[in-house]
Amino acid sequence: MITAERKPLEELIEYIKPFKRLLLVGCNECVTVCAAGGRKEVGLLASGLHMAMLKSGTNIEIHEHTLERQCDPEYIDELVPMIDSVDAVMSMACGCGVQEIARRFKGKPVFPAVNTKFMGASERQGVWSERCQGCGDCLLGKTGGVCPIARCAKQLMNGPCGGSTGGHCEIGEDVDCAWALIWERLKELGQEDRFVEITPAKDWRPGGGAGPRKIIREDLAE
Amino acid sequence: MENFEPVIVAFCCHYCAYTAADMAGSQRLAYPANVKIIRVPCSSKVDALHLVKAFEKGADGVYVAGCLEGDCHFKNGNMRAARLVESVQKYLEEIGIERERLEMVMMSAGMGYRFAQVATEMTEKIRKLGPSSIHVALVGRESTLQPAGII
Numbered sequence: 001m002i003t004a005e006r007k008p009l010e011e012l013i014e015y016i017k018p019f020k021r022l023l024l025v026g027c028n029e030c031v032t033v034c035a036a037g038g039r040k041e042v043g044l045l046a047s048g049l050h051m052a053m054l055k056s057g058t059n060i061e062i063h064e065h066t067l068e069r070q071c072d073p074e075y076i077d078e079l080v081p082m083i084d085s086v087d088a089v090m091s092m093a094c095g096c097g098v099q100e101i102a103r104r105f106k107g108k109p110v111f112p113a114v115n116t117k118f119m120g121a122s123e124r125q126g127v128w129s130e131r132c133q134g135c136g137d138c139l140l141g142k143t144g145g146v147c148p149i150a151r152c153a154k155q156l157m158n159g160p161c162g163g164s165t166g167g168h169c170e171i172g173e174d175v176d177c178a179w180a181l182i183w184e185r186l187k188e189l190g191q192e193d194r195f196v197e198i199t200p201a202k203d204w205r206p207g208g209g210a211g212p213r214k215i216i217r218e219d220l221a222e
Numbered sequence: 223m224e225n226f227e228p229v230i231v232a233f234c235c236h237y238c239a240y241t242a243a244d245m246a247g248s249q250r251l252a253y254p255a256n257v258k259i260i261r262v263p264c265s266s267k268v269d270a271l272h273l274v275k276a277f278e279k280g281a282d283g284v285y286v287a288g289c290l291e292g293d294c295h296f297k298n299g300n301m302r303a304a305r306l307v308e309s310v311q312k313y314l315e316e317i318g319i320e321r322e323r324l325e326m327v328m329m330s331a332g333m334g335y336r337f338a339q340v341a342t343e344m345t346e347k348i349r350k351l352g353p354s355s356i357h358v359a360l361v362g363r364e365s366t367l368q369p370a371g372i373i
């Protein structure tokens with residue numbers, strides 16, 4: 001999923017200061033799962049912003065709404081009846097959702113309420129870790145199912161580096177060395193020979209090196 | 223706000239603090255009428271939204287009362303509630319509300335005396351702190367504009 005974290009309240013207050021009526025929009029997908037921008041977080045933020053503004057002597061009207069998905073235009077349409085009665089929109093979705101709202105409502109200022117972090121998985125309750133950087137040419141089949149792009153600090157294609165110690169990456173004791181994990185996993189699979197194969201330098205064009213990426217499915221695209 | 227009487231909301235677990243409040247009553251122990259009790263099936267049933275909304279509606283102090291450590295009817299709900307209270311305290315600070323206005327307390331069902339003591343101490347602490355800035359703003363708005371729903 002895409003993970004995110006709420007921005008500091010102070011930054012959000014700066015965004016909304018000039019406005020009297022705000023639409024705060026959450027998303028029911030990834031940001032709900034990582035507890036950053038779902039219906040509950042929308043309620044908490046609306047309450048917090050309302051109180052912070054009251055303290056500074058201003059009263060702001062905040063409308064709350066959470067969409068099924070903010071990265072699909074079909075769902076954004078749901079906001080049409082609400083948009084004229086507000087001066088600005090604040091989105092609690094990832095950057096994709098924020099941009100979809102901006103694209104749909106040309107004349108409305110739109111602000112992000114969260115910092116979008118990474119594509120990750122939930123390690124345990126309340127802990128999410130980066131797992132994939134969308135490099136466009138997945139290597140997991142060769143690396144025992146552990147990603148060296150997202151999980152190796154140097155994105156080495158042929159690791160580990162000299163800093164790998166006792167399974168940890170040299171950047172910190174709390175970070176697993178991706179290549180140590182790859183080695184362990186290949187051993188378990190009886191594929192140690194994979195480890196000695198030299199992987200050539202990565203072609204970064206599918207990974208964003210050739211500019212913004214797009215997928216066009218001829219069978220689906222209208 | 224002259225003659226300030228704090229509004230305090232206490233979320234009390236059914237299995238401990240709520241029963242302790244009952245016990246305080248049957249023992250004829252007096253505690254301040256400022257404390258409004260809300261019964262919950264477990265202290266971990268209390269959500270961040272409940273706590274934040276209480277302040278938004280004008281509460282000057284809020285506390286969550288759960289079972290003693292290791293005694294939760296649902297295993298560890300009280301410890302989860304304690305963690306939640308800590309995270310909401312941080313959020314309150316961001317908003318500009320003193321973190322001391324929110325507290326987690328623990329007691330057993332038999333501690334009627336402790337219930338009364340906690341209620342008194344919390345009321346006194348909040349009385350010293352004065353009304354919350356939100357309470358003040360709501361009262362101010364009420365006198366100038368339309369009525370605000372203060373609890």
Ligand code: SF4
Nearest residue numbers: 132133135138139147
């Ligand atoms: S190799 Fe590329 S696509 Fe596969 S998990 Fe890593 S970053 Fe993602």
Ligand code: SF4
Nearest residue numbers: 152160161169177178
């Ligand atoms: S220690 Fe491991 S994860 Fe860290 S940079 Fe070196 S190879 Fe990559």
